[in-house]
Amino acid sequence: MPSALVGILVHGFNSNNASKIARIIYEETNVGAVAITDHEKILAFVGIGADHHQLNRPISSQSTLDAMNNNEIIYLDGKENPYQCSISEDCKLGSALIIPLRTGDEVIGTIKLYEPKRKLFSTINMSMAEGIAQLLSSQILHGDYINKQTLLNQAEIKLLHAQVNPHFLFNALNTISAITRRDPDKARSLIQHLSQFFRSNLKQNIETVTLKEELAHVNAYLTIEKARFTDRLDVDIDIAPELLEQEVPSFTLQPLVENAIKHGISNLIEGGIIRIYSHTTESGSEIVVEDNAGTFIAPKEGHEGLGMQIVGKRLTNQFGRDGALKIEVEKDHFTRMSFIIPSPSTRKDKRTAIAS
Numbered sequence: 001m002p003s004a005l006v007g008i009l010v011h012g013f014n015s016n017n018a019s020k021i022a023r024i025i026y027e028e029t030n031v032g033a034v035a036i037t038d039h040e041k042i043l044a045f046v047g048i049g050a051d052h053h054q055l056n057r058p059i060s061s062q063s064t065l066d067a068m069n070n071n072e073i074i075y076l077d078g079k080e081n082p083y084q085c086s087i088s089e090d091c092k093l094g095s096a097l098i099i100p101l102r103t104g105d106e107v108i109g110t111i112k113l114y115e116p117k118r119k120l121f122s123t124i125n126m127s128m129a130e131g132i133a134q135l136l137s138s139q140i141l142h143g144d145y146i147n148k149q150t151l152l153n154q155a156e157i158k159l160l161h162a163q164v165n166p167h168f169l170f171n172a173l174n175t176i177s178a179i180t181r182r183d184p185d186k187a188r189s190l191i192q193h194l195s196q197f198f199r200s201n202l203k204q205n206i207e208t209v210t211l212k213e214e215l216a217h218v219n220a221y222l223t224i225e226k227a228r229f230t231d232r233l234d235v236d237i238d239i240a241p242e243l244l245e246q247e248v249p250s251f252t253l254q255p256l257v258e259n260a261i262k263h264g265i266s267n268l269i270e271g272g273i274i275r276i277y278s279h280t281t282e283s284g285s286e287i288v289v290e291d292n293a294g295t296f297i298a299p300k301e302g303h304e305g306l307g308m309q310i311v312g313k314r315l316t317n318q319f320g321r322d323g324a325l326k327i328e329v330e331k332d333h334f335t336r337m338s339f340i341i342p343s344p345s346t347r348k349d350k351r352t353a354i355a356s
Helices: 015-029 062-070 123-180 184-203 211-232 253-263 306-319 344-355
Strands: 033-038 042-047 074-076 093-103 106-116 208-210 233-238 247-249 272-280 284-291 326-330 334-342
Touching: 015 033, 015 042, 015 106, 062 074, 062 093, 062 106, 123 184, 123 211, 184 211, 208 211, 211 233, 211 247, 211 253, 211 272, 247 306, 253 272, 253 284, 253 306, 253 334, 306 334
Parallel strands: 233 272
Antiparallel strands: 033 042, 033 106, 074 093, 093 106, 208 247, 272 284, 284 334, 326 334
């Protein structure tokens, strides 16, 4: 039975998932009834007494409240420790085992097993109930971690947006304003690219996108920047076609390109070039953003700018240590920022090594 329970509550401690869990436990243990509560109400109830133990009903059992408040298992055997339903005097249930569910040290609900009057709990069911409670508690804790990690990732993406958007928007509007009178068609095209860029930003609250989508986002950005720098900026993009459907963390390349312009091309009087390209390595496919200025001051280890820290962290989370952001600077020649997308075989070998 434990395998049937694995993973359900990772997707949320709610009535729908709790009902699935309660049904599995009820059918496998053959007890009189199974209930799952959160800290305030009944999330699920299956078995004898389902007519009055209704979903979303506030917890009225003092024993359940005591189990949560004291973080302890309470066993009401129907003899020395009598059980009386707090909802209906005619309830046919005669004993109850109440076990707290926890996320770490915090109790967030209970799982309750019942037997009808004149039937005792078996030792097997009592031991099984405790094991099930531990399993469910671990799932809830893991699900809580995943939810918090997702919120953190979204916050990091929004922070990257906030760093880029204000000054980029100001520069873009100034550029478009300057072009409007002498070349209205070009100004109209730039407005369309600006609109595309911000629409893409709004869509990129998701954690990953294809490399093709990321490059489209970068292209909209670079079209406007090329208009601003006129003859001072050329762009060369050469990414292997087979990589275009590869998933990468969203909003990864644009901060690197923006950094190349802000700390590189803007320092050149003429001849600025940004190259975005890929090549194959032993570990996988390396994606490179490179400028020909070489004026970026490479930070000391552990002292990257906030934007680079976030990009580096998200790349490492996605691809592991091999996918970490690397920064190389040769003064007055180039600044090169790169990361590796590990090959499928490399990932498989690592998984095999870990398993062994």
